Amino acid sequence: MSDELAVRVRGLVKSYGSVQAVRGIDLDIRHGEIFALLGPNGAGKTSTVEILEGYRRRDGGEVAVLGCDPGRDRAKMLPHVGIVLQKTGVDSTSRPPGSTRRPGGTRGR
Numbered sequence: 001m002s003d004e005l006a007v008r009v010r011g012l013v014k015s016y017g018s019v020q021a022v023r024g025i026d027l028d029i030r031h032g033e034i035f036a037l038l039g040p041n042g043a044g045k046t047s048t049v050e051i052l053e054g055y056r057r058r059d060g061g062e063v064a065v066l067g068c069d070p071g072r073d074r075a076k077m078l079p080h081v082g083i084v085l086q087k088t089g090v091d092s093t094s095r096p097p098g099s100t101r102r103p104g105g106t107r108g109r
Helices: 046-051 072-081 094-103
Strands: 007-014 019-030 060-065
Touching: 007 094, 019 046, 046 094
Parallel strands: none
Antiparallel strands: 007 019, 007 060
């Protein structure tokens, strides 16, 4: 499994109207590897991650996360990945037991 890729992306493309936010990204991320997407606002980082999570549809290219296409096999992939949303936080009225239970419930368990 160490040689198998956790994430493989080839030619990823995403546009919003006439604006091409993601232009042909290629990525290989191995199991256990730490990887960061860095760039200015509007560079396509969030769109790329949302496509990898299966939250957003891609316009072109190939994507595999743990051997699954997140656009088609999201339900199969999700039990094996952890996702932290870009904006996180706890409701100021929330008490510790409720704030720890809520995130676990978002995966349908």
